[in-house]
Amino acid sequence: MTRTRTILFWAAAAALLIGHVIVAWHSLTVWRFWEDEAFNLTVPRNLLAGLGYSSDGALSGSVITPFDPRISTGPVVLVPVAALLATGMDPVTAGRLIPLAFWIALLAGLAVLGRRIGGRWAALLAVTVPLAFTAGAGVSPIQGPADLLGEIPAAALIVWALVVLPRRAWLAGLLIGLAVQAKLIALLALPAFAVALWVLADGRGWPRIADTLRRSWLPLLLVGVPTLLVELAALLSLGPAGFVDHLRAIVRFVRSGGQDATSSVLEKLGTLAGSWSLPAALALLGAVIAVALALTGVVLRWRTATDAERLVIAYALAALVGALAFVGWWATASRLPLWVRHPAPGIFAFFPIIAAVALWAVPRLPRRRALRLAGVVAAAVLAAVVAGGATAHVVSSFLPREVTLESQRATVAPLADWVAENDVEWLAADPWGAAVAPIVLTGAHLGLFDAPAMDGVPRLTGGGCATETLADSGYFRICAAP
Numbered sequence: 001m002t003r004t005r006t007i008l009f010w011a012a013a014a015a016l017l018i019g020h021v022i023v024a025w026h027s028l029t030v031w032r033f034w035e036d037e038a039f040n041l042t043v044p045r046n047l048l049a050g051l052g053y054s055s056d057g058a059l060s061g062s063v064i065t066p067f068d069p070r071i072s073t074g075p076v077v078l079v080p081v082a083a084l085l086a087t088g089m090d091p092v093t094a095g096r097l098i099p100l101a102f103w104i105a106l107l108a109g110l111a112v113l114g115r116r117i118g119g120r121w122a123a124l125l126a127v128t129v130p131l132a133f134t135a136g137a138g139v140s141p142i143q144g145p146a147d148l149l150g151e152i153p154a155a156a157l158i159v160w161a162l163v164v165l166p167r168r169a170w171l172a173g174l175l176i177g178l179a180v181q182a183k184l185i186a187l188l189a190l191p192a193f194a195v196a197l198w199v200l201a202d203g204r205g206w207p208r209i210a211d212t213l214r215r216s217w218l219p220l221l222l223v224g225v226p227t228l229l230v231e232l233a234a235l236l237s238l239g240p241a242g243f244v245d246h247l248r249a250i251v252r253f254v255r256s257g258g259q260d261a262t263s264s265v266l267e268k269l270g271t272l273a274g275s276w277s278l279p280a281a282l283a284l285l286g287a288v289i290a291v292a293l294a295l296t297g298v299v300l301r302w303r304t305a306t307d308a309e310r311l312v313i314a315y316a317l318a319a320l321v322g323a324l325a326f327v328g329w330w331a332t333a334s335r336l337p338l339w340v341r342h343p344a345p346g347i348f349a350f351f352p353i354i355a356a357v358a359l360w361a362v363p364r365l366p367r368r369r370a371l372r373l374a375g376v377v378a379a380a381v382l383a384a385v386v387a388g389g390a391t392a393h394v395v396s397s398f399l400p401r402e403v404t405l406e407s408q409r410a411t412v413a414p415l416a417d418w419v420a421e422n423d424v425e426w427l428a429a430d431p432w433g434a435a436v437a438p439i440v441l442t443g444a445h446l447g448l449f450d451a452p453a454m455d456g457v458p459r460l461t462g463g464g465c466a467t468e469t470l471a472d473s474g475y476f477r478i479c480a481a482p
Contacts, residue, residue, distance in 0.1 A: 029093075034143070054066045074183065077102075077153050106156035112163050126353065135341045173218065200215075264334070323347070415460070457481055466482065467480040
């Protein structure tokens with residue numbers, strides 16, 4: 001029986017590895033290079049060109065903008081991209097390899113946590129959950145693990161902070177600080193770590209609180225170190241007056257989320273339920289089972305937990321609090337649109353841990369045959385739902401796409417030739433959206449057509465030219481400035 005289980009485990013692990021490789025390869029080489037990736041890429045490109053840590057400012061007046069608050073993907077992601085660009089590597093490939101490396105780190109961290117929590121099967125389930133989740137729908141997606149965005153790097157750093165937390169809480173604090181500089185929203189993970197530190201503290205009542213505070217001050221201090229260094233660099237670069245304006249712009253961006261939509265809690269939760277490569281009802285069923293089993297296990301073992309079980313309880317409560325913080329913030333932020341990308345760092349980091357804890361809880365149910373049978377059936381359903389979602393996600397990778405990275409490059413080639421031949425420095429996207437990535441692929445700086453700084457600058461559009469057509473690729477064209 002043990003040998004059969006071992007064979008089944010390694011067969012499932014091999015299938016999962018193949019699935020992850022398929023999705024990662026398509027994300028790196030096949031799927032389209034879209035506008036947020038392109039806008040982010042302007043930062044490492046400008047850094048390499050000697051313009052400092054600056055974007056092209058397409059959403060900030062279309063001028064070179066140091067420490068642009070509209071670039072929410074941080075230097076933990078973009079500075080390493082600049083290092084790869086310095087090797088002469090293709091810009092899109094360089095940009096996507098760094099997030100892909102963080103994706104591998106995320107999966108490795110989840111495997112470590114899953115094994116600590118419930119053994120190898122829990123590790124396997126934890127590593128499967130991210131493959132079942134897809135944030136690829138809508139106008140602001142995470143198409144795949146290689147997208148040049150900060151959400152997955154932030155999730156990876158959060159997971160590794162949990163890995164090191166029991167023995168090196170100071171390092172966990174530093175990793176959370178780095179996660180914040182991958183994606184600012186990673187700050188929402190702090191309550192999860194506070195809960196975990198409280199569970200792991202010694203004593204009861206006030207002594208436990210005192211021990212929690214004693215263990216927390218250094219990690220909390222180190223959370224702020226990466227941000228302090230980045231803001232110090234901004235101060236030195238911008239000067240005092242410019243730095244004050246920079247801080248005000250960050251506050252405005254954080255308060256608005258950069259958006260002005262109208263959405264309800266039910267709409268947000270429906271969008272989340274529909275983002276699992278499965279019918280929403282099945283995704284909801286899996287979530288209910290996972291949370292119910294995890295909570296049951298925590299309640300049953302709370303008072304009699306061994307040291308090993310107390311660690312699992314710490315991870316369980318951290319994951320539940322973290323998931324609630326990310327999803328709750330997004331669901332109740334009525335001005336944020338229905339983009340599941342916003343809570344994605346918390347989903348990638350905490351949902352897999354809840355699933356692993358659910359498996360851990362089954363053997364700890366009361367020794368009544370009916371309860372044990374119900375627990376086994378529930379765990380089997382959870383595993384089937386997650387596996388089904390992962391399989392559907394892998395299969396969807398092979399579906400034909402209207403636009404691919406290859407077709408983009410072919411379409412942009414004649415435009416890039418024209419830009420190079422005429423030594424064009426800036427192009428204006430008309431409008432924001434599909435025209436953004438082609439501009440970055442041409443090598444020109446990216447502006448927005450309605451910015452005063454773009455007066456007299458040629459425009460790239462997917463529509464017709466109202467002025468002289470300067471270059472035409474059949475799908476996109478460059479028009480003379482009006």
